[in-house]
Amino acid sequence: AQTVTQSQPEMSVQEAETVTLSCTYDTSENNYYLFWYKQPPSRQMILVIRQEAYKQQNATENRFSVNFQKAAKSFSLKISDSQLGDTAMYFCAFTPSGGYQKVTFGTGTKLQVIP
């Protein structure tokens, strides 16, 4: 069974600063996908960034980037130049590759961007 752990229930960051959200996972799989989803207050959850485990290069999407350490089973999310609109719950998620498998979500990190 896979597990996803987000050890920071809440975090805050000053506007325009950089913040890193941590995520670790446990799996015996070699090929899999990792995701960060964002859930703004009272709004729908959306995908922020996706990483394929067989790719060594860390994924980036504008101000969002990941630090993927496969050996350490770590998948942190870095948000640069934080904006007020980044205030949200952030969920780390994992799924093995190769046909249908369930997606396992972490418990989330509540990020508050302070003006």
Add this chain to the structure above:
Amino acid sequence: GAGVSQSPSNKVTEKGKDVELRCDPISGHTALYWYRQSLGQGLEFLIYFQGNSAPDKSGLPSDRFSAERTGGSVSTLTIQRTQQEDSAVYLCATSKDRDLQNEQFFGPGTRLTVL
């Protein structure tokens, strides 16, 4: 439609009553998931539908929970004889197909409160 929609957005019911939650997927999305999100918890997988295949019901917490998907489109999640511990936000998500590397598109959720 433009996105995944869910109804009702909020539902308050009395313990012991039955409730029915609805999910309208993005047109053409063959995979549909139901999750439960309790306060302070991550997303708990409930059930998965893929096309005409038998659904994966392994996440349903008890036999009071059931779901169906008519014609591969709209899905309803039914909770019979509701209990206070059923109070949560119920999220529906869809994706293009069974390949879980694809992004899941989430609905806004139904907030269920059992008094």
